[in-house]
Each structure stands twice: as structure tokens, then as C-alpha cells.
Amino acid sequence: MRKQPPPDFTIDYWIRSSTVGGRLRLRLRMFLKLWVWKTVIFLAHGLKRLLDLIGSGAALIFASPIFAITAILIKREDGGPIFFKQMRVGNHGKLFPMWKFRSMVTNAEEVKAKLAAQNEMQGGVIFKMKDDPRVTRVGRFIRKYSIDELPQFWNVFVGEMSLVGPRPPVPKEVAEYSAEDRQRLLAKPGITCLWQVSGRSEIDFAGQVQLDLAYIRSSSVWTDLKLLFLTIPAVLLGKGAY
Amino acid sequence: MNPAPWNLIAPDLASLDTIWRSPLPFVLWPVCEKPLLAYWLDEAVRRGIPSVRIEAVDRPHLLRGWLDQRDLWSRTVEIKTTPETGGGYESITIDHLPSQAGVAKIESPLALLGRWLELQHEAIRCRKTGMVHLDQEIEPGVWVAPGVRIAEKVTFSAPCWIGSYARIGSNCHLGPGAFVGDGSFLDEDVEVEDSIVCADTYMGSHTSLKNMAAQGGLLLDLKKGVAVEVADSFVIGATSSAGPSLVSRAVAYVLGPILCALAGIAARGRPAEELPVRIGRDRGIVLRNYPGGPLCLRRAGWIRYVADGTMRWVGILPRTSADWDALPPDVRSALERAPVGVFALSDLYQCHSPSEADEWTHALFQAGAANGAGNKLARNALLKIALTKPTL
Numbered sequence: 001m002r003k004q005p006p007p008d009f010t011i012d013y014w015i016r017s018s019t020v021g022g023r024l025r026l027r028l029r030m031f032l033k034l035w036v037w038k039t040v041i042f043l044a045h046g047l048k049r050l051l052d053l054i055g056s057g058a059a060l061i062f063a064s065p066i067f068a069i070t071a072i073l074i075k076r077e078d079g080g081p082i083f084f085k086q087m088r089v090g091n092h093g094k095l096f097p098m099w100k101f102r103s104m105v106t107n108a109e110e111v112k113a114k115l116a117a118q119n120e121m122q123g124g125v126i127f128k129m130k131d132d133p134r135v136t137r138v139g140r141f142i143r144k145y146s147i148d149e150l151p152q153f154w155n156v157f158v159g160e161m162s163l164v165g166p167r168p169p170v171p172k173e174v175a176e177y178s179a180e181d182r183q184r185l186l187a188k189p190g191i192t193c194l195w196q197v198s199g200r201s202e203i204d205f206a207g208q209v210q211l212d213l214a215y216i217r218s219s220s221v222w223t224d225l226k227l228l229f230l231t232i233p234a235v236l237l238g239k240g241a242y
Numbered sequence: 243m244n245p246a247p248w249n250l251i252a253p254d255l256a257s258l259d260t261i262w263r264s265p266l267p268f269v270l271w272p273v274c275e276k277p278l279l280a281y282w283l284d285e286a287v288r289r290g291i292p293s294v295r296i297e298a299v300d301r302p303h304l305l306r307g308w309l310d311q312r313d314l315w316s317r318t319v320e321i322k323t324t325p326e327t328g329g330g331y332e333s334i335t336i337d338h339l340p341s342q343a344g345v346a347k348i349e350s351p352l353a354l355l356g357r358w359l360e361l362q363h364e365a366i367r368c369r370k371t372g373m374v375h376l377d378q379e380i381e382p383g384v385w386v387a388p389g390v391r392i393a394e395k396v397t398f399s400a401p402c403w404i405g406s407y408a409r410i411g412s413n414c415h416l417g418p419g420a421f422v423g424d425g426s427f428l429d430e431d432v433e434v435e436d437s438i439v440c441a442d443t444y445m446g447s448h449t450s451l452k453n454m455a456a457q458g459g460l461l462l463d464l465k466k467g468v469a470v471e472v473a474d475s476f477v478i479g480a481t482s483s484a485g486p487s488l489v490s491r492a493v494a495y496v497l498g499p500i501l502c503a504l505a506g507i508a509a510r511g512r513p514a515e516e517l518p519v520r521i522g523r524d525r526g527i528v529l530r531n532y533p534g535g536p537l538c539l540r541r542a543g544w545i546r547y548v549a550d551g552t553m554r555w556v557g558i559l560p561r562t563s564a565d566w567d568a569l570p571p572d573v574r575s576a577l578e579r580a581p582v583g584v585f586a587l588s589d590l591y592q593c594h595s596p597s598e599a600d601e602w603t604h605a606l607f608q609a610g611a612a613n614g615a616g617n618k619l620a621r622n623a624l625l626k627i628a629l630t631k632p633t634l
Contacts, residue, residue, distance in 0.1 A: 010431075010448045016475065026476040029427070034444060034481055037391075037409050037427055045390065092311070160396070162602055180374040210625035217388045 029237045046164065056156035056227070063150055068100050070147055073138045080106040082153060088168035091152050091188045096160040098113055099151035103139025104132075152191050165190025166212035166223040181205075185210040188218065192231040248291050250282055252298040252305065253348070256572060260351045261456070261469050262462055267300040267365060269336050270308060271358055272423060272440065274365045274403045275377065275387060279288050282367070285340040286317055291322040293318040298323055303610075309534065339367040350503055352467040355455065360420040362438060377403070383487045384417070387424070405441060427481050433580070437464070442481045449477060470575040471525065485551035487580075494548035494555070501542035508535035512597035514543060518558040520581055521552060529560060537589060538628035544584045556620045557583025558605040573602055580609035587620040 016022030071082045084102040085094070087095050105111070111134050135143065142148045155161040161168065168189035174182070193204050194211040203211070252269040264271065269279040279296075286294050294317055298305050300325050309319060337357065338345040343366055348354050349624075366385060369375060378387040383400025386392070389407040396410050399417035404410065405424035413431045416422070420434035423441030428434070433450040440457035455462040458480035459472045472478045486494075505514075515531045531542025547553040553560070560582045566574060588594070588604035595601065608616030620627065 013448050017476070022474070030446065030479075033429065034427060038481075040391075041389070041407050041425075045500060074298040083288065089283060124483070177287075179287045182284075182287075183376045185373070210372065213374065216376060219388065 028235065031131045037044060044220065048219075048224060049159070051221055051224060052127075052156050052159075052162050056153040059150070060157065061151040063153070066147060067150065070138075070142060070150075074102055077136055078140050087171060088173055088189065090160055090168055090172045091185070093174070093185050095171065096155070096168075098161070099154055101142055101148040103136060103143050103149060104134040105136060108134040149191060156191065162188040162190045162224075163226045164192055164215070166193050166215065167196070167208075174226075181209050184209055184216070189215045192227060194227065197227055197230040245289060245291055246330050246332045247293040248286055249326075249333045250279075250294060250296045251333060251335045252279070252296055252300065253335055253337050254300040255337075255348060255354055256300045256575070258348060258351050258354045261355060261458075261467050262460075263469075263578060265575060265579050266356070267298065267304060268296070270304060271361075273339070273358075273361045274385075274421060275405060275424075278339070278361060279305070279308070282334070282336055283317070283319065287544065289414070291317060293320075295319075295326070295331060296321045297323075299323060302545050335522075339364045339368065350462075352393060355462060355464045355467065358455070359419070359436065359438060363401060366403055387475045390576050393430075399435075426482060428459065444475065444479050446477045446480045447495075471522070473525075486548055490553070490555055491549050491551060493631075494545050498545035499550055500541070501538060501545060505532035505535060505539040505542040508539050509533050519560060520543060520563050520566055522578060525552075527552060527560075536592070536629045536631050539582050540632070548584060552582075554581050554583040556585055556617050556624065557581040558608055559583075559586045559588060559594075559601065561596045569602060571608060577602070577605055577609055580605070583620075585620060585624060585627045587616050589630060590620060590623050592630075594630075595631045 017026055051170055074080070074082050084100045084104070085097045087097040090096045139148070148153070154162060156163055165188050168182045169177075174185070194215045195208045198211065215227075248539065256266040260267070266277075269567070270277040271292075275383045276456060283294065296305060296319065298321055302321055305321055307382055309321070337348055338434050340360055344359075346353075349382045350603050360610045366383060369379075369385065375385070377387045381387050381398055381400065384402040385403045387406035387408075390410070391408075392404075392410045393412035394413075395413045397415045398420075399415075402417040402422075403421045404416070404422045404424065407420050407424060408426045408428070410416070410422070411430040411432065414428050416428075417435065420435065420439075421437070421438035422428065424438045425444065426439050427443045427444045427564060428439070429445060429447040429449075431448050432445045433452075434445075435450075437451040437453070438455040439445060441454065442457040443456050443458055445451070445456065453463065453465045454463055456478055459475060459478055461470045461472060461478065462468075463470075467546045509532050512533045517529045517531055518526060520526055527547060529541075529547075532540050532542060534540070544553060548555055556629075558577060561577075569577065586605065586607040588598075588601045591600070593604060594617055596605075596628055604616075608620065610616075
């Protein structure tokens with residue numbers, strides 16, 4: 001049960017507003033409380049962006065040798081482009097170009113239409129299959145250890161993505177989303193997220209949405225740091241990645 | 243068989259919105275976390291409706307703007323300003339939620355506000371069907387959005403909804419029927435029952451709302467149909483000040499007396515004219531107009547209101563009650579919430595008084611242009627405007 005404040009206390013509080021000094025004190029109290037709360041909100045958003053900037057900046061610098069080796073290997077394999085740019089759906093449904101190392105043959109989209117019947121992502125709208133014939137030899141290796149995802153640190157650095165957040169879907173997937181699924185677009189997309197850490201591609205689409213929403217609800221810098229550390233073993237073990 | 247496309251009729255209730263005088267059409271009024279229209283678009287997705295046509299007479303540009311901010315609705319949504327027949331469309335009037343059936347037509351200003359509260363209750367009631375929600379149900383019938391901080395000793399009575407990044411102080415009691423918008427701040431010992439606290443509203447300690455709606459400093463009695471503007475922001479107000487910045491106010495403190503002295507000299511003994519104007523909904527102030535010199539001297543008497551935070555340096559021109567009454571209702575509702583300034587965009591086009599025929603078109607652009615483009619235009623030409631000598 002809620003404890004009612006004593007009437008004298010409430011009366012005393014309001015008596016303060018009858019004098020100029022009292023009103024000034026109440027105004028100052030309100031101003032300070034609002035300022036503190038706004039600062040908390042600003043830090044909640046600002047620290048996440050700061051973590052993204054430092055994390056992605058450091059990753060771009062320290063992973064530059066891997067970038068160079070991967071670029072040479074991809075170019076040597078079939079002479080096609082090194083990077084693969086795909087339009088993805090970001091925060092609040094805004095489109096942005098997401099960068100990856102190319103891991104598939106150059107005419108992958110044409111082949112995909114022929115393979116649609118073998119989609120292993122049941123009950124959802126995402127296309128995934130094991131032993132996908134479109135994946136190149138180098139592509140299979142860089143996918144297994146998530147090296148193909150490294151260029152996304154650039155997307156994080158420029159603010160289109162975050163280190164941690166729901167994976168960005170392609171527009172075609174979003175067109176098939178239900179009203180509930182659409183809620184996962186209410187956060188900035190990320191390189192890693194809860195479902196990637198907990199089982200990666202092995203979780204069905206409904207489970208992914210549930211985990212994405214759970215992340216958005218509990219989003220904080222501390223959660224992000226925890227998920228980033230959990231991502232490292234998941235990536236090194238190549239768990240759930242094709 | 244594919245379901246028939248929808249023709250959603252956004253009812254023109256602007257003539258009934260005489261109490262709140264909302265800047266938004268009814269279909270964009272907030273119902274918990276999203277506007278009423280969003281519930282219908284979500285329902286269209288849920289039922290697999292291939293395309294949606296929205297028939298809107300009341301401020302369709304706001305509907306277009308709202309839809310433009312949302313990319314990739316998976317259905318085609320178009321807005322029409324004139325009624326259209328044919329095409330096999332199923333017509334639905336959006337004055338209720340998809341889960342409601344057999345609701346009465348809204349016929350009075352009080353019924354409009356009553357329906358608004360009813361919609362909030364219904365939005366919470368229909369959440370119990372086990373749908374996936376970003377908000378969390380912390381107690382049966384009490385829903386909390388992400389980022390909310392609730393202090394100790396807060397009690398709830400269902401139904402309740404608290405929007406994202408709201409702060410609930412200690413010893414508050416919310417509900418039954420408490421709907422607190424995003425970013426609102428409820429200080430200690432606040433009671434909210436059958437009431438709506440709109441987004442970004444501050445409620446001071448030891449305040450109580452029952453059958454009311456609060457938006458910034460505006461209080462609406464949902465039972466009696468009365469609107470009151472509260473002057474003391476520590477009782478109830480907006481969480482962020484809409485007034486001029488501290489620098490603008492400091493400049494006004496310094497420049498005001500100097501320009502007033504110069505205006506007195508330029509007037510050459512002629513008396514200043516006093517002009518009673520109405521700011522916002524109800525606040526009245528008296529402006530002193532000096533008779534000679536450029537605009538910066540003629541309006542030197544206005545600068546004291548920039549110093550006290552009532553006006554800005556750049557905004558729409560202040561209006562007398564007669565000027566407000568002469569405006570069409572939709573223009574009036576759009577301008578009422580626009581900040582009032584010493585210098586306006588209309589000054590750039592030689593319209594120096596609200597009584598001039600073209601002034602309100604400039605004011606409307608200044609108030610409604612995207613990203614404050616109208617104000618930017620006026621600010622860029624501020625020196626030119628300030629030194630303009632009006633030809634009266």
C-alpha cells in the first residue's frame with residue numbers, strides 16, 4: 001500500500017510557492033531534476049555512440065592486415081570486386097548501404113532465385129542454406145570466421161550501424177514482416193546481437209525477433225560490452241555460421 | 243481470395259477540437275506508444291490488406307509528413323483529399339481502434355476528448371491477446387516502455403502505460419487509467435488516475451490528475467471540457483523550454499534598454515502606442531510600439547519579452563485577439579503553437595502587421611516549414627529586417 005505523505009508536509013510544500021524566494025527554489029529544484037534526467041538519457045545514447053566510435057575505429061586500424069590479405073585472396077580467386085554492397089534496412093526503416101567482403105560468386109542473385117525452394121530458414125523470411133553453391137572457396141573460409149563482416153566496422157564508424165544491435169534485414173524481408181516483427185527496426189542495427197551470441201543462424205526467425213526485442217528493452221553500454229565479449233568465442237568457434 | 247483494399251476515412255474533427263485545439267488531426271493523436279492511424283496500418287499488415295487509401299480532409303500534409311518518416315510499409319499507402327468511390331475498397335472511418343466495434347459517432351468537443359481517453363484504455367485492453375510487444379508488462383495491465391526509470395514506493399493500479407524514457411518519482415500512484423507519454427517526468431508523490439500525461443510533460447511534486455489530460459503546461463478537463471494554461475512550470479509544464487536560449491535572453495537584457503532609449507529619441511516626443519496581444523492560447527501581454535525609425539527601434543519595447551523568455555528574436559508576429567479571430571480555424575491552430583518573435587519572415591516581404599492580407603501566409607510557412615527553414619531564412623536576413631523602415 002502506498003503511504004500517503006502527511007498533510008502538513010504537502011501544505012508546507014505549497015506554502016513555499018506563495019513567496020518569490022520559494023517559487024525560485026521550486027523552479028531551481030525542477031530545473032536540476034530535469035537536467036539530471038536529461039543528462040542520464042543523453043549519456044545512455046551518447047556512451048553507446050562513443051563505444052561504437054572507439055570500437056569500430058580500433059577495429060579498422062588493427063584489422064587492416066586482415067583486410068589486405070582478404071582483399072588479395074578474393075581478387076586472386078576470380079578477379080571480381082573485393083567488396084559487396086547491399087542495401088539494408090536501418091533504424092526506423094531507413095535504407096543504408098552495408099559493406100561486406102564478397103564471399104559469393106559474382107552472379108549470386110541470379111542463382112539465388114533457382115535455389116529458393118531449398119531455403120532452410122523455416123517459418124521466416126530470411127534465405128539461408130548449408131553448402132550454398134554460390135559461396136566461393138575463400139568465401140567459405142571468411143564466412144566461417146566472420147571475416148566477411150569486418151567492413152561493417154566502417155558502417156559503424158559513420159553511424160549507420162552500431163557494434164551491437166539487431167542484424168539489418170534486406171528490404172525484401174521487411175516487406176514480408178508482420179506488424180510485430182517490424183518492432184525490431186526500432187533500434188540501430190548492429191554487427192552482433194543477442195541471437196548471434198546465443199546460437200547464431202540456428203535460431204528460427206520468431207526466436208530472433210524475440211531476442212532482438214529483449215535486447216532493445218535492456219539496451220545499455222554494459223549489455224553491449226557483455227555481448228561484444230560473448231561474440232568473440234562465438235566467432236572464433238564459427239558456431240552456427242555457414 | 244485476396245481481401246479487399248481499405249479506404250480509411252480520417253474524420254474531419256477539427257471543428258469539434260475546440261478544447262485542446264491540437265496541432266494534429268485526430269487520427270494522429272497519440273494512443274499509448276503510437277498514433278491512432280498506426281494501429282490501422284498495423285492491422286492492415288496483420289490482415290494482409292494489399293493496399294490502403296487514406297481519405298483525409300483535415301491537415302492531410304501532416305499525415306503525408308508522418309507517413310514519409312516511415313519507410314517500407316509493406317503495403318501501398320496513398321492519401322487522397324477528395325472522396326473517391328469504386329475500386330472495390332472497403333471503407334472504414336478511423337475514430338476507433340480495430341478491436342472496437344459499434345462505437346458511437348463523435349458529436350461534441352467533450353465526446354472527442356472522452357473518445358481519446360477511451361482509446362488509451364482499449365489499446366491496453368487489446369494487448370492481452372498475447373501479441374509480441376516491445377513494452378513490458380511489469381504487473382498485470384501495467385505496461386512500461388524501454389528506458390523508463392521508476393523510483394521506490396511507486397504503486398500501480400491497472401490499466402497503466404508508461405512511455406519510453408519517462409521518469410516516475412518516489413511515492414507516486416499511477417492508475418487506474420494512467421497513460422504517461424514518452425520522456426515525461428513525474429516528480430515525487432504524484433497521483434494520476436483516468437488521465438493522459440502527454441509526451442515531454444513535467445508534473446511537479448504533490449500534484450494530482452483525475453479525468454484530465456496534460457500537455458506541457460496545458461491542462462484539459464476531460465469531464466467538464468475546460469482547458470487551463472498553468473503559468474508555473476514547477477507545478478506542471480514542458481520538460482524542455484520552448485523559449486529563447488540563455489544567450490538570446492542575455493543579449494536582449496543588454497540591447498533592450500539601449501534600443502528603447504534610441505527609440506525614444508527617434509520618436510521626437512510622439513507617444514509610444516500600446517498594443518494588447520495574445521500569445522499562445524490565453525496569455526495576454528501589452529507591447530509598446532514606438533512611432534519612428536527602423537523596425538529595431540519601433541519594436542524596441544518588445545525586446546523585454548525576449549529577456550523574460552516570452553518571445554524570441556525571430557518568430558511569427560504577435561497578434562491581437564481580433565487578428566486571431568480573423569484567421570481560418572486550421573491556420574489559427576497551426577499558428578497558436580508557433581513561437582512569437584520580435585522579427586518575422588513576413589517583415590522580409592514588407593508585411594509588418596498581422597492585419598495585412600498576406601501576412602498569415604508567410605507566418606504559416608515560417609511556422610510549418612521543415613527543419614525550421616522559415617526561421618532560418620528570417621535569421622539570415624535579420625540585420626536587413628531590423629534596419630527596414632516600414633512605409634506606413
